[in-house]
Amino acid sequence: MSAPPLDRPAVTAPPAPPEPPAVPATAADPAPVRPRRPPATPGRRRLLRTATAVSLLGFLLVGFAVFLLAFAGLQEQHFQSTSYKSFALDLGNAVAPTGSAPDGAPVAVIDIPAIGLHSTVVVEGTTGRDLMRGPGHRRDTALPGQQGVSVLYGRTVTFGAPFGAITSLRTGDKIYATTGQGRFSYTVDAFGDGSHPITDTAASRLVLVTGNSSWIPTGTTTVGARLDGTAAPNPGGRPAVVAQDKALASDDYGLAPLQLWSLALLGAVLLVTLGSRLWHRQAAYLAGAPVVLALLWSVYENAAALLPNLY
Template sequence: MTAVEELPVAETPKETPKETAAPTPPPASTNLPLRAAGVALGLLGVFVLGFLAYLAVLSPLQHDRDQITRYADFRKELAEGTAPVAPPIAAGKSVAILEIPRLGLREVVVEGTTSADLTHGPGHRRDTPLPGQPGISVILGRAGAYGGPFGDLGKLHTGDVITVITGQGLASYTVSGTGPSILPPVPGSSTLVLVTADSGVAPRGEALVTARLTSQPVAGNSAEAPRIHRSEVGLSGDLGALVPLLLWAEALLLAVGLTTFSYLRWSKWPTYVISSPVLLAVLWNIYESLARLLPNTL
């Protein structure tokens, strides 16, 4: 038999897969607004968190430092007999030491009740007599920020003792009531009213404590009481902080611009060392101005 040679079978060429074209990236002009918006939102979030941290952590430290300094200075004034006892008294001047044993509270009281005044401690309302004098003496204090010295006023009960030391001596009071309004004073008596916000976060009204003087009243001032501004009553912000806030905001923009320029044109580490304290100082002043716009007893 003759062997039949097998003819070679031609192989069918395989189709090569078509390469998938890479997607064309969107033009840079489209990404730029989105990136700018993302950066802006991120910076805004950091700014807000920084402000909350200032109110919750840094402002109590600032209050404690002020109180330590004021307590030492006011005790010296009491010993020398130079503590103020009658108007005119400069705003922010220390006028009394308030003590509430049940709350473990001891605070130096300053003159004035604006939001800026109450960053240092409780404030004496200027149109009322000083504690210990005849009439209704009113002291405002914060419930949350800057140490929240009056945050626990709701824990006081009828009969609790409150003492106030002024340049005229020690005045003792007994709590006669708590609530959202002042109890009618007994004719001819001296009354102390402590006022704060009903919440240290989102206040809706005021919380008050009324106390009657149990020690002998001291001589009052016969001069006409000064008029106060709207910013000195409870739950009022200080619109006078708007101008400093705008100026510090401009300073922040300038500082950020110079810092960015230095990062691009200079070494990063020296820029960081120099710019960080400046930026933190400017932010601190911005946060202080913003805090003044909040209710004064918050």
């Protein structure tokens, strides 16, 4: 006999999960409202303006100090390099000046081995702007090597400080000068300062003048040297000394150019600021930065001309 079939339970689908309750439609949540800053009071606005002005002034003063102590020397080196080539060409063509020359023109080359000063070009004039280029020849004195007293000024701190180490010279050290009349040798024999000038009576000698401090000179230091051998003829006809030629004098003629360059700098800054708002900010800064830096250099250069010429 066959076994009776087993009864199988009927397969039924699981019950569907209950539907979530309908959420009534609501409006989108509003964005959070940021609290507004209270309007600045007049006192606060004045404080912000004062702080901005002081910060800007501090930035300009620090930049000026960096220019004097770092970048001014590079400017002096550049002029020395170009003027040395020019003066060497004049010597080769026998057209180097032996009498009066235009302000800032090369008139001699000096070497002082004892302090490491080599092939340094001397320019005509001793104003602050002249001495940015190197040592300067006082216009009312003889040229080096000529009959009479030749006076050379040189800076102590800034623009390469060519005479910053002349106080370390000693009696017997040599100074060599090359002009359109030949090469001449001097021997150091005297020292002085603003209160005690050199009293050497030699007919032909050289006097080096610089500041009395390597930080902020308040007086002068002088080194005297006698000419070795025969002096060259002195054509004379030298101009009278002017106020800007004196030691520690300021070049007042640099005030007007300083004002003009400062206005140009201010205009450039305003244009860059306006361009950053109306144009692409980074593009405006990249386009305006070289112009602003060039104008700032000119402002610093003309401001340096107002400093005492031996600084």
